Amino acid sequence: MTKNRPLRALITGATGFVGSRLAQRLVRQDWEVHVIVRPTSKLEQLDSIKDRIKIYEHDGSTEHLENIVAAAKPEIVFHLASLFLAQHHAKDIVPLIQSNVQFGTQLVEAMVKNGVYRLVNTGTSWQHHENQDYSPVCLYAATKQAFEALLQFYLETTALKVVTLKLFDTYGPDDPRPKLFRLLKATAEQQEPLAMSPGEQLIDLVYIDDVIEAYLVAAERLQAGLVYAHESYIVSSGQPISLKELVRTYEQVIGKELPIQWGGRPYRPREVMVPWNKGDKLPGWEPRVALSEGIKRMEK
Numbered sequence: 001m002t003k004n005r006p007l008r009a010l011i012t013g014a015t016g017f018v019g020s021r022l023a024q025r026l027v028r029q030d031w032e033v034h035v036i037v038r039p040t041s042k043l044e045q046l047d048s049i050k051d052r053i054k055i056y057e058h059d060g061s062t063e064h065l066e067n068i069v070a071a072a073k074p075e076i077v078f079h080l081a082s083l084f085l086a087q088h089h090a091k092d093i094v095p096l097i098q099s100n101v102q103f104g105t106q107l108v109e110a111m112v113k114n115g116v117y118r119l120v121n122t123g124t125s126w127q128h129h130e131n132q133d134y135s136p137v138c139l140y141a142a143t144k145q146a147f148e149a150l151l152q153f154y155l156e157t158t159a160l161k162v163v164t165l166k167l168f169d170t171y172g173p174d175d176p177r178p179k180l181f182r183l184l185k186a187t188a189e190q191q192e193p194l195a196m197s198p199g200e201q202l203i204d205l206v207y208i209d210d211v212i213e214a215y216l217v218a219a220e221r222l223q224a225g226l227v228y229a230h231e232s233y234i235v236s237s238g239q240p241i242s243l244k245e246l247v248r249t250y251e252q253v254i255g256k257e258l259p260i261q262w263g264g265r266p267y268r269p270r271e272v273m274v275p276w277n278k279g280d281k282l283p284g285w286e287p288r289v290a291l292s293e294g295i296k297r298m299e300k
C-alpha cells in the first residue's frame with residue numbers, strides 16, 4: 001500500500017490467527033497499530049510486536065469502546081473478532097451472540113460516535129450453504145449474517161463505509177487453531193490411523209499471506225473513497241479441491257504417506273460439499289501462493 005505517513009489501524013481479533021498476522025504485517029509496513037483485547041485474552045500471538053503496538057483491554061461496555069476508539073483515532077478499523085463454532089450447544093448461544101453480534105455492534109456505535117467511518121468486516125463463506133444467497137451452515141454463520149443486518153442501520157444513517165471480506169479456509173505456519181493441517185502433521189509424525197470422512201467434500205484454502213493482502217487491498221479501497229456503502233467480497237483460492245486430493249498433495253510435499261481411514265467417520269451435519277462460488281472477487285486482489293508452496297512454507 002502506498003502512503004505518505006503512517007496510517008492508524010484499530011484491530012479486533014488481533015490475538016487470533018488472522019488478526020495477529022494482520023497486526024504483524026501492518027507493523028512491518030509502519031502503520032500505527034492499536035488492538036482491542038479482552039481481560040481473558042492470551043497475547044502470545046502478539047509477542048513479536050507487543051512493544052510496537054498499543055493494546056487496549058476492553059471492559060465489555062460500549063462506553064469503554066467509545067473511549068478506546070477516541071484514543072486510537074483510527075483511519076481504518078479491521079474487525080476480525082469472532083467466536084467460531086462449527087456446531088453449537090445451548091451454552092454457546094450467549095457467547096456466540098456476544099462475540100459475533102453484540103461486540104461488533106458496540107464497536108460500530110463507538111466508531112460513528114467518534115466520526116470513524118471506515119470498516120473492514122470479516123464474514124464467512126459459510127453464510128452461503130449450497131450456494132444460496134443466504135443459508136447459514138451453522139449458528140456461527142447466522143450470527144455473521146445478523147451482524148451484517150445490524151450494519152445496515154449504520155450504513156443508512158451515518159457516513160459508515162464497509163468492506164466485508166468473506167473468508168474461506170485459511171492456513172499458514174504456526175496456526176494455533178486445532179485445524180486440519182495440525183491433525184495431518186500429528187498423523188504423519190505418529191503414524192497412528194486417523195479416521196476421516198469419505199473425503200469428497202471440496203475445500204477452498206487460502207494461504208495466510210494472501211488473506212492478509214486482501215485486508216490491505218480492502219483498506220486501500222476504503223481510503224481511496226471507492227466504497228459507496230457496503231461491499232462484500234470473497235477471499236477464495238478459486239480452486240477448491242477435495243479433502244482426499246488435499247491429503248495427497250500434503251503427502252507429496254512431505255514425502256510420507258498418512259494412515260488415513262477414509263469413511264471412518266461420517267460427514268458433519270450440513271457438511272459443505274461444494275464451497276460457495278458466487279461471490280464477487282475483490283478488485284486488485286488474487287491469491288499468489290499455490291497450495292503445495294503454502295504447505296512447504298508451513299512445514300519449514
Ligand SMILES: NC(=O)c1ccc[n+]([C@@H]2O[C@H](COP(=O)([O-])OP(=O)(O)OC[C@H]3O[C@@H](n4cnc5c(N)ncnc54)[C@H](OP(=O)(O)O)[C@@H]3O)[C@@H](O)[C@H]2O)c1
Pocket residue numbers: 012013014015016017018019036037038040041042079080081082083084098099100103122123124125166167168169170171177
Ligand atoms: N480462519 C478461517 O479459516 C476463517 C474462515 C472464515 C471466516 N473467518 C473469520 O475470520 C476472522 C478471524 O478468524 P481467526 O481464525 O483468526 O479467528 P481466531 O483465531 O479464532 O481468533 C478469534 C479472535 O476473536 C477475538 N474475540 C472473540 N470474541 C471476542 C469478544 N467478544 N471481544 C473481543 N475479542 C473477541 C479473540 O480474542 P480472545 O483472545 O480474547 O479469545 C481472538 O482474537 C473471524 O471473524 C472468523 O470468523 C475465519
